[in-house]
Amino acid sequence: MPPPLPPLEHHPFLRGLSPEQVSAIACGIRELSFPAGALLLREGEQADTLYLLRSGRVVLELNVPGRGTTQLETLKAGDILGLSWLFPPYRWSLDARAVEPVDAFALDASCMRGPTPEHPVLEPALAMRLLRHLYDRLERVRLQRLDVYKAGA
């Protein structure tokens, strides 16, 4: 029997935050499970959720006309998925497909992008964590596009 999945506050994205900070960030939390092959995000659809992956793997895909579907990056337990809710027009720019069964927390983006009296725009702790995440992803993309394994590269 697999070990129980860690609770929300133990997810690496939120770990170390105070209960007040977590509750300021996380509202409308749902615990979701996806079977292998299921789409978590579909390009063009409304982006209103931040997923915190708890188990399994998700691959980001882009359909390139004439070339078909290309896999761009794999995300896994401990990663976050879906940032298109941050900026208008709030539409997913990629597909995200479960490679294997996936468990995730789904956080309602409306709480994070506010503003509402209860949820001011981007709690600073959340903003820094998103920046860290985006910076890490930028580094990975830079390395990936160098095509370092190409002969003569």
Added chain:
Amino acid sequence: MSPGAPLAAGAAGPMTPEPLRVRSLRRETADTWTVSLDVSRRPGGFPFQPGQFNMLYVFGVGEVAISISGDPGRPAELLHTVRTVGAATHALRGIGRGGTLGVRGPYGRPWPMEEARGQDVVVVAGGLGLAPLRPAILHLLRHRAEYGRVSVLVGARTPEDLPFRRELARWQEDSRLRVLVTVDKASPGWTEHVGVVPALLSDVEVDPARTVALMCGPEVMMRFTVRELERRGVPDARIHLSLERNMKCAVGFCGHCQLVPYFVCKDGPVFPYEKLRPFINLREV
């Protein structure tokens, strides 16, 4: 014998190649081949340590430094895995079964398998960097009880560019190893990771006080991976890189492979990162 000293059995001296016949060639990828050389006439075969290389001479064409990719526990079999990228390697591929190559070696400082004993080992390979690491992995498997957790992280451009694919699949089924594979580009149907090698580190448990990292691949990939290991607190002295430079004499005379105070052929090709740190980012070298 010091690790860098060449084994000259059957050869007249460190600069004289020993003719050996090609026993077989096995295709690994579209441009990469594993060449098996016949060492049956050598007493004791061709002993070497994981991470060492030989100079392979294609008569009349040129000589290239190629890592030994075989099993150090089976010296009766001498393997090199070669990517056809230049005149000598193209000619080497063209020799075919029964043809003759000149061989000098083995040369170079090997992977620190003794130092890693009792420790967790993280092996990080990019592309054909898996070739010089394969002997280390086979050594770890042969002496498995003497090491802690062993993780093998492998990256390639596409699934088709992965060398030793069947063996990788076997290793993934082997409970004594944790093997993760990633590629930069993939099409639907690929179910392993997509992305860069350093990202795989988040999938393995790294105890900085008892982890030794062995790494070989494109230098940029290694720099990014070193950074990721440093973020996890692994000290520079525990991170070992195998460098590739333009090696000619292989014995520290000619200076073609000089990296500031070091000759990569003699002082390397395997270095602890603490020695490389001052020089690895210099654009002039």
